[in-house]
Amino acid sequence: MSGPRLATLRNGSALPLAAVPDLPFEDLRDAVVRETAEGNRLVSFFASVPEPASPASSRAGGEVELLAVVADDEEGTLGVGRARLEGERFPSLTPACPQAHWFEREIAEQAGVVPAGHPWLKPIRFHSSWREGHDAWGRPALAHPVPGVTDFYRVEGEEVHEVAVGPVHAGVIEPGHFRFQCHGEEVFHLEISLGYQHRDVERALAGGPHKGTVPIVETIAGDTTVAHAWAYAEVVEALAGVAVPARAGAVRGVALELERLANHVGDLGALANDVGFLPTASFCGRIRGDFLNMTALLCGSRFGRGLIRPGGVGFALEPERAGRLAERLVAGRRDALEAIGLLWETASVTARFEGTGVVSPKDAEEIGLVGPAARACGIGRDVRHDHPHGIYRYVHLPVVTASTGDVAARAAVRAAEVERSADFVAEQLAALPETPARVPVGPLAADSLAVALVEGWRGEVCHVALTDGDGRFRRYKVTDPSFHNWFGLALALRGEEISNFPLCNKSFNLSYCGHDL
Template sequence: MKPGFLQIDNGKAVAIASIPDLAFDDFRNAALDRVADGAQVVHFFAYKTGQQIRLAVVLRTQHLLVATCDAPHTFPSLTAVCEPFHMFEREIAEQFGLRPEGHPWLKMVRYHANQEGLADIFGNAYEHDIPGNYPYYAVEGEEIHEVAVGPVHAGVIEPGHFRFNCIGERVLHLEIQLGYQHRGVEQLLRAADFKRLPTLAESIAGDTTIGHSLCMAQAVEALSGRAPDAGARIIRTIALELERIANHAGDLGALSGDVAFLPPANYFGRMRGDFLNMTLWICGNRLGKGLVRPGGVLFPITDEDRKVLSGRLNELTPQVAHTIELLFQTSSVRSRFEDCGVVSMADAAKLGLVGPAGRASGLAYDVRRDFPTEQYPHIAIPLSMQTGGDVLSRARIRASEVLQSIAMIQTLLAQPIATECVPPADMTPLAPSSFVVTLNEGWRGELSHCLLTDPAGNIERYKVKDPSFHNWNGLAMALRNTGISDFPLNNKSFNLSYCGFDL
C-alpha cells in the first residue's frame, strides 16, 4: 500500500492520532494519486479542532482510506486536476470560508454564511433570504432561451431551482441550484442535546429514514463499544430493504405516470403504500421513524409479525411482478424510456455517481456487496447492473432491485428473529478523540456519516453525505441534448433528495 493513508473499516472507530497527519501538499498529492488510480471520493470535508481548521479525506478502493492535514486558508484546488472533488471543495468553501484556488466553477452549494465568520467566498452578504444572488451559467445566441423553474414546484415536492438553457426544445445545459431546504442539520447533530441525535438523524431525509438512522446508529455504536444483537441486525436489514422497495415501487409508478401510462402509475402508487404499511406494522411509523437506535432496535419482529409480513409479501409479490411486466412490455413506455437522458459510464465515473444511477451507467458499486454491514455479509446480493445509462436502464435496475429485496426479506423472515430491544433514551458516552465512518446502501445509493470526537468525547464534527450529493450533477448531465419535455421523466428516474442534499 502506498504511504499517506490509513486503511480503515466501515463502521470501526479508530483513534484520530492514528490517522496520518500530512503536510497539505503531500495530502493533496496522495489524494490525487489515489483517485487517478481509480479510487472514489467518499468524503472530503473540513473540521475544526481547537482553533485549527483541518481537512479530512475518505477514499474508497476495495478498502476505505483516510488521511488528514491542517487546512491552509487558500489552497490549490484538487478539482482543477480531478473532477470528483468538485462538489466537496465547494462545500468546504461554503462551510469554512476556505478558498480552493483554481476551482473551475466555485459557486455556493446551499447559500448560507460560513461558520467561521470569515469573508464570504462567493461575495454573498446573506441579507436576502433566498439563494438568488448568483449569475447563472448562461448560453448566448439568437435562438437560445432560458426556462426557470422553482423553487416552488407544481406538485407536492421539495423546493429547488432549475435553470434550463435551451435551443428550441433541446436542453443545452441544465443548472440546478439547491439550498432551499437548508436546516443546519450538521450543526444540530454536532451541538444539540445528545438525546436528540436519533430523531435528528431520522429527519435528514424522511424517505431515507432507515438509511440515515443506520449510519448514525452504527457510528455511535462504534464509538461507544456497543453492538446490536443478531436479531436487531436482521430487523434493520429488513427495514432498509422495505425502504428500498417502497421508494423504487413509487418511482416506477411515477415514471409510468410521466409517460401517460396510468395503470402502473396507480397500481404502484397503491402498492408502495402497502410496503410503507409493513414498516408501520413493525414500528408504528410508515417511514420507519422510531425503529433504529444505537445498540439495536426499539421494536421486535415476533413470530406473529413474521407471519403477517410474510403473508402480505406473498400476496404482493405476483402483483408487483405483473405490474413490472406490464410497464416494460408496453411499447409506448419503452419508446419514451429508451435512449432518454443518457449518462455515459465515463461521465458517471467522473461525477462519482452512486447507487442505481451509477449502476445504470455501468458502475458496479453497491455498498451491500462492497462494504457490507448488518446482515448483508450473510446474504448473496446479485449485482443489478445495466450499461445503457438511460431512463430505461435506471428503471430496470429499480425494478430488479424491488424483486430482489422482496426475496431477501422473505428469506430473512423465514427464521425466528430474537432480539433484546434497546431501552429508550439510552445514549452511552462516546470514545474521545476518535474517528469513524459508516456507509450503507440506501435506495439512492451510498449513504455515509462521519463522526469525529474531541478529547472529552463530545462530537467535534458530524459530516453527513446523502447519495444525492453525488447524483444531482448526474441529472444535469442526463439533460444535455435531451428534450426539455423529458425533464420530469429524467428527474423521476433519479428521484434525488433535496433535503438530504441541503442538510
C-alpha cells in the same frame, strides 16, 4: 505505489484520531488524486472548523481542517487522511479529481476558504459561512445569502433562450431551482441550484449525541429514514465498541429493504405516470403504500421512525408479527412485479424510456455517481456488496446493473432490485436469530473518528463523526446519495428535449433536503 499513505479502516468502524495521518495539504491532495485515479472513490471530503469560542482556533497551523475519506470498493476498505490548512486558500482538487467538485463548493461555503482553481466555485446551499468574518465570496457578514441569487452558466446567441423553473415547481415536491439553456426544444445545459431546504442539520448534530439527535437524523431525508438512522447507529456503535445483536441486525436489513421496496415501486409508478401509462402508475401508487404499511407494522411509522436505535432496534419483531409481515410481503411482491412487468410489455412506455437521459459510464465514474443511477451505467457499485456491514456480511445480495445509462436502465435496475429486496426480506423473516432486540450503549470514545456507509434506496449514505475529548461530536458529516447525483441529472439533460426533464428528474428522484441538509 509510493506516496503519502492514508489510514485504513472498514465500514462501520472507528479509529483514534491520532491514527489518522495529519498530512501537509499537498500530501492529502496527492493521496486523494492518486487513489481516485486508480479507481477508488471519494465518499466524503469536508472541513472541520472550531466553534467560535473554542481554544482550538489558537492551535498551530490554520484553524480549518480538511478530512477526506476514500473508498476502495475492490478491497472493501476506506482510507482516511486529514490536513490542516495554512491560510484561507488551497489548490483545488477538482481539476484532477472531478468527484471533488461538489465537496469543494461545500467546503468553501461552510468554512469560508477558497479552493483556488475550482472551475465553478459557487455556493450550494446559500447560508452564511460557519467562520464569522471568513467568506469564500467576500459577501457581507450580516446579510443572509439569498438562494438562487448567483451567476448562472449562460449560453449566448440569438437563437438561444433560457428557461428558469422553481423553487416552487410542479406538483407536491420539494423546492429547487433549475436553469435550462435551450436551443429550441434542445437543452444545451442545465444548472441546478439548491439550498432552499437548508435546515442546518450538521451544526444541529455537533455537540451530540443529545436527545434531539435521533429525530434530526431520521429527518435528514424523511424518505430515507432507515438508511440514515442506520448509518448514525453504526457510527455510535463503532465509537462505543458495541456489537449489535444478530436479530436486530436482521430487522435493520428487513427495514432497509422495505424502504427500498416502497421507494422503487413508487418511482416506477411515477415514471409510468410521466409517460402517460396509468395502469402501472395507479397500481404502484397503491402498492408503494402497502410496503410503507409493512414498515408501520414493524414500528408504527410508515417511514420507520423510532425503529433504528443505537444498540439495535426499538421494537421487537415477534414470530407472529414476522409471520404476518411475510404474508403481506408475498402479496406485495406479486402485485408489484405484475404492475412493473406491464412497463416492458408496452411499446409506448419503452419508446419513451429507451435512449432518454443518457449518462455515459465515463461521466458516471468521473463525477462519482452512486446507487441505481450508477448501476444503470454498468457500474457495479453497491455498499451492501462492496463494504458489507451488519446483516450484509452474512447474506449476499447480488448487485443489479444495466448498461445503457438511460431512463430505461434506471427503471430496469429498480425493477430487478424490487425482486431481490423482496426475496431478501422473505429469507430474513423465515430465519430470525433468537437474540435480544437491543443492547445498552455506553459512552463514546474520545478524540476518535468513525465512518459508516449504508446503501440507501438512492445510493450510498455516508456518515462520518469526529469526537472531542469528552466523546461528543465535534463534527458530524452527512453525505446523502443525492449530493453525488444531482450533477448526474444535469448531465442527463445535455442534448435532451426540455420536455423530457420531468421524466429524467423522476428517473433519478433525488432528495432536495438530503442535499441541502
